[in-house]
Amino acid sequence: MKKSIVFYSLFFGLIGNPVFAQRLSWPLGDVSVHKLDQRVFTYHMYDTSGIKVGSMVTQLTVDDDQILFIDTSRFDNGSVYENARFVFVKNPIRVEKARIVMKTTRSELEYNFDMSIDSVKGNVLIGGDDRPVRIPAGYDITRAELYAFLHALDFTKKFKHELKVFEPTSVRIADASIEFLEQVEIKTANGVRNAYKLFLDGKEAIPSNVIYIDKESSHVLKYEVLTPTPLDIVLVNVN
Numbered sequence: 001m002k003k004s005i006v007f008y009s010l011f012f013g014l015i016g017n018p019v020f021a022q023r024l025s026w027p028l029g030d031v032s033v034h035k036l037d038q039r040v041f042t043y044h045m046y047d048t049s050g051i052k053v054g055s056m057v058t059q060l061t062v063d064d065d066q067i068l069f070i071d072t073s074r075f076d077n078g079s080v081y082e083n084a085r086f087v088f089v090k091n092p093i094r095v096e097k098a099r100i101v102m103k104t105t106r107s108e109l110e111y112n113f114d115m116s117i118d119s120v121k122g123n124v125l126i127g128g129d130d131r132p133v134r135i136p137a138g139y140d141i142t143r144a145e146l147y148a149f150l151h152a153l154d155f156t157k158k159f160k161h162e163l164k165v166f167e168p169t170s171v172r173i174a175d176a177s178i179e180f181l182e183q184v185e186i187k188t189a190n191g192v193r194n195a196y197k198l199f200l201d202g203k204e205a206i207p208s209n210v211i212y213i214d215k216e217s218s219h220v221l222k223y224e225v226l227t228p229t230p231l232d233i234v235l236v237n238v239n
Contacts, residue, residue, distance in 0.1 A: 025092035027140045035152035035218040042237040069148040139166040139173045174205030
């Protein structure tokens with residue numbers, strides 16, 4: 001009888017524990033919901049000479065049924081503006097809809113996708129020309145998910161994954177890999193921070209990045225974009 005009481009106490013105690021309960025399944029591991037900070041994150045982009053060339057603003061919104069991720073990026077010279085909105089269902093996390101508006105000096109594009117386990121379908125509007133899109137799914141994650149959820153994982157030395165990544169703006173599925181490299185100290189505007197250092201190998205199909213994630217706050221402190229155009233994307237504000 002005592003063993004039964006202990007078992008039920010432990011079982012229901014774990015279920016009632018908010019940290020235990022708030023984990024969502026995702027292809028790269030379990031996402032800790034308490035690490036999904038719903039504030040607005042502002043990043044500045046710097047070229048190799050340290051000159052600011054653009055900005056990126058991201059925000060997650062988590063509710064009972066879905067997760068919304070918004071990413072707005074622009075270059076200061078007006079050459080590119082992009083606003084992307086991704087809707088995910090929860091547990092397991094899976095992208096359901098995507099809408100991306102991209103403006104360049106030459107054209108304006110709008111991507112609209114409905115995703116399922118079996119396929120990606122939708123359309124791409126290029127200067128008013130509507131082009132239908134349908135491809136077999138066959139991918140693990142979209143590239144946007146690396147910005148939305150990667151920081152909310154728990155990292156160990158064994159963290160390494162081979163991936164098939166759907167890149168909406170090129171409408172293709174790319175082979176890539178990501179792995180934990182080491183824990184490092186990184187200088188920021190708020191002092192020296194302890195960070196997890198990861199490497200995303202885009203295999204020349206999507207941009208390769210070195211990613212620094214703050215060990216304490218789980219915020220992404222910096223993306224070092226290695227290819228195709230070297231950039232440092234640095235966190236400058238959270239509000």
